[in-house]
Amino acid sequence: MELLSVPKRGTSAREYVYETLKRSIIFLSLKPGQSITEQEIAEKLSVSRTPVRExxxxxxxxxxxxxxxxxxTVVSLIDLERVDEARFxxxxxEKAILRLACESFPSDLAFELRSNLALQEVCLEEQNFIRLFELDEEFHRLIYRGCKKERIWDLIAQINADFRRIRVLKLSLGIGVGEVVQQHREIAGAIFDHNATRIEELVEVHLPQNDPGFERLRREYPEYFA
Amino acid sequence: MELLSVPKRGTSAREYVYETLKRSIIFLSLKPGQSITEQEIAEKLSVSRTPVRExxxxxxxxxxxxxxxxxxTVVSLIDLERVDEARFxxxxxEKAILRLACESFPSDLAFELRSNLALQEVCLEEQNFIRLFELDEEFHRLIYRGCKKERIWDLIAQINADFRRIRVLKLSLGIGVGEVVQQHREIAGAIFDHNATRIEELVEVHLPQNDPGFERLRREYPEYFA
DNA sequence: ATGAATATATTAGTATGGTAGTATGCAAAA
DNA sequence: TTTTGCATACTACCATACTAATATATTCAT
Structure with a gap:
């Protein structure tokens, strides 16, 4: 078993273990359904069981x-019902937030949004999907922040963990990468132009109700799903 | 310091401590801003520090x-910005969920909804505000469950903790109790009649954007707010 | 050979002691 | 009187030892 370790410095052992495990789970270094024990993780990360438990x-x-x-203890299977709820x-x-963003959006964050988009293009060309994934998350966070609703994004990120594993699986199969960046361009454009008319449509496309890709993932990795 | 103890049986010490503290915080037996220590809670609840920490x-x-x-460790102050986000x-x-509920709602849950409403009326007459508060939460949970979106309610409940303390403060001042029950009646009625036309308006009234009651609370209990 | 009873190993849950960082009170110095 | 240095007490963090519950392996009777 390999863990995606993160920098340990300047933080507690608990935080270190938490970040390492979370990253390992989301990037599927720890497989859905896999069993782990406190003892095992403690030894691998050279800490006692206490911070691991926590x-x-x-x-x-x-x-x-x-x-x-x-x-x-087992890594949770990906639950497609939960993913559906998260998407709903x-x-x-996001429709509500984007409508707010189209009314007004602070210029400094608009700049960050443009920068983020530019980086997404670069990652797309260079096929750096991991980084693209992180930029995607940051893109949405920026929009929430611009509407002073960042806490809501943090909360979504929690229920969204399954959703993120799905994204990683899709990226590993190279599904729908280019489309997503194009959708981000259009969403950002709507904000910059204060044009809310296409919001509904854009969000429906970006976060569709029925994602046919799910079935393919289920066939490719049946053991990962509940 | 008084803790609102909960039944300890059939559960772990950690769960027992968690439920006890959560209840104590929400019902303001532990005051916003109050300092507590692991040691102190451990002694009061006759467990070791470990489950308390957890x-x-x-x-x-x-x-x-x-x-x-x-x-x-301190009990968090009530953060009105966070409350605003939670309400948003x-x-x-809730608008989206109620639109779903108006399309279709399982009859067994509709029955539970009716029962819940009846109990709310009883509590209102008997001035049992604590129980009414619990029924209120259960009312909304039932609606989410009927739409197969219960996980979303669980998530909301998390960010909603501040919101719940506000409710408790309001109840202690006897603010807006009757109105809320009436609003619940109308919301349930819309579901039963499959009539979504007033949803928007009902939700806006039930969860207003600007609650003038906040200011009064802030004056009455300034030390509770961030 | 098979099944049940028992022993052993493994796990998370809990208790406890030590550590390091922080606040507080007091005494000494300015 | 005010400020500084220091001793003390207190805190959460972490490591370790022990407990209780479960799963697995082994033994023994049939």
Whole structure:
């Protein structure tokens, strides 16, 4: 088992373990359904069981781990119902947020949005999908921040963990990468032009209700799904 | 310091501590801004510090506690910006959910909704505001469940913790109790009649954008607010 | 050979002691 | 009187030891 370690400095052991595990789960270095134990992680990361347990507790709360007392802990399977709910939530909120953004959006964040888009183009050309993924998340966060609704994005990010694993799977199959960047361009354009007329349509395309890609993922990786 | 203890049986010490503290915070038995320590809670609840620490971690994640390493832990102040965001989120989602509910709603849950409303009336007459508060939460949860979106409600409940403390403060001043029950009646009526025309208006009234009651609360309990 | 009873190993849950960082009070100096 | 240095107490963080529950392996009787 390989863990995607993160810098340990300037932070507590708990935070270090938490970030490492979270990253490992989302980028599928820890597989959905895989069993792990406190002891094992503690040894791998050279800490005691205590901070590991405490990181586990947070990850359970976010739905990324499931702990069974006296039995063990497993990485949660990807639950497509939960993904559907997360998408519904994002669709609904993002329409409302984008309408706000089209009314007014602070210029400094608009600049950051443009920069982010430019970087997305670069990553697309260079096929750097991991970085593109991070830019995607940052893109949406910027929009929420511009509307003073960043806490909502943080909350979405929690229920969205499954959604993120799906994204990683899709990226690994190279599904729909270019389209997403194009959609981001159009969404940003709507904000810059204060033009809310296409918001509904753009969001529906960006976060469709029925994603046919799901079926393919399910066929390719049946053991990852609940 | 008094804690609102909950039944301890059939659950872990961690869960027991967590539920007890959460209840105590929401019902303001632990005051916003108040300092608490692991040691102190452990002694009061007759458990060791470990399950207390672990309960603290969950409560920090939900925004109800703030821990400062080597300094201490305090009950979070009520943050009105956060409350505004929570309301925005609920307004937006609840409109969408209620539109779904007006299209179709399972009959067994419709029955539970009717029962819940009847109990709300009873509590209103008997001035049992604590129970009414719980029924209120259950009312909304039932609607989300009927639309197969219960996870979203669970998530809202997290960001909503501040919102719930506000409700408790309002109830203690007897603000707007009757109105809320009436609003619930109308919302339920819309679902039963499959009539979505007034949804927008009902939600705006139930979860207003600007609540003048806030100012009064702020005057009455300035030390509770950030 | 098979099944049940028992022993062993493994797990998360809990308790406890030590550590390092922080605040506080007091005494000494300015 | 005010400020500085220091001792003390207090905190959350972490490591470790122990407990209780579960799963697995082994033994023994049939």
């Amino acid at each position: 990181a586990f507790i947070r990850l359970v709360q976010e739905g990324l781990l499931e702990t069974y007392p006296q039995k063990g 939530m994002r669709r609904t909120l | 309960a603290f971690i969950r409560l920090v994640q939900e925004g109800l506690l703030e821990t400062y390493p080597q300094k201490g 989120m609920r307004r937006t989602l």
